[in-house]
Amino acid sequence: MKETLERIRQEALSALEGTQAAQELEALRVKYLGKKGELTAVLKQMGRLSAEERPVMGQLANEVRASLERAIETAAKKLESAALEARLKAEAVDVTIPGQSIRQGRKHPMYLALDEIKDIFVGMGFTVLDGPEVELAELNFDRLNAEEGHPSRDWSDTFYFDEDSRVMLRSQTSPMQVRAMDSMELPIRIIAPGRVYRKDEVDATHSPMFHQVEGMVIDKGVTMADLKGTLNTVVEQLYGKGTVTRFRPHHFPFTEPSCEMDVQCHKCGGAGCPTCKGEGWIELLGAGMIHPNVLRMAHIDPEVYSGWAFGMGLERTAMRRFKIADLRLIFENDVRFLEQF
Secondary structure: OHHHHHHHHHHHHHHHHOOOOHHHHHHHHHHHHOOOOHHHHHHOOHHHOOOOHHHHHHHHHHHHHHHHHHHHHHHHHHHHHHHHHHHHHHOOOOOOOOOOOOOOOOOOHHHHHHHHHHHHHHHOOOEEOOOOOEEEHHHHOHHHOOOOOOHHHOOOOOOEOOOOOOEEEOOOOOHHHHHHHHHOOOOEEEEEEEEEEOOOOOOOOOOOEEEEEEEEEEEOOOOHHHHHHHHHHHHHHHHOOOOOEEEEEEEEOOEEEEEEEEEEOOOOOOOOOOOOOOOOEEEEEEEEEEOHHHHHHOOOOOOOOEEEEEEEEHHHHHHHHHOOOOOHHHHHOOHHHHOOO
């Protein structure tokens, strides 16, 4: 038995020295130390030995097992070290090679313009509100003095959800005026940016989905001069001093008197081009003094309080601010376009 144990030790140690892979090492461990391994088979024969031989052979068998376990552990560490070295070599990075530049995202030009508008109005003491895009026709039209039969309520212009024309995608941010009058204490100074929807044909200055910024002031002694002064101040802060504007008389059911504010076309400087459709001007917003009926429906006495409101097209504001010739570029998400801002 002694010769057998020594043979097993020599064969195993010799085999372990030539091990090249973890799977090969595991196979050798099972062959010699496993439940059905060669050393285990020898130990099962210990019962045949005499009482004097049994302790001696038992000690020798334990020494053989211990030496093989140490050899296997050593071989395993060598294999792990070799594998790590190979992986590090394969994954080696030459730190002298110039790195690859990381493409950073940019804020969309429309939201750059919106942030500027918010900062301007917040600096004037206005509160920024947000409201639902799915709106009741009562708030979008009725409470804004646009009665049944008004052209803006036609199915050809407005996205309705029901046949009764009571639930809709808001066509303007003006319902936020009503919500503010119903929920806020006087005096009121608010702006409300958001998406609006109309059945417009897509062209260089129109889209069926676009963004507006609603503004409203209600207080005692508010006049049209306050409205014009505020809007001209905002335009100058957005586009720079000397920006040419004009106010034209207009009609809106919820303001009286009403006007539209235009800015000189940034593309042609007023000479006329496709961007401004040859007019030299681009409409920026509609505005006016809040109609007394709108105030009364909100239980505000028009004999005591007055107010003004405006609705500004955010895309057109961004176009003028960043010299963008075609509104469609804003919605195309072309990286080449967005990287310019």
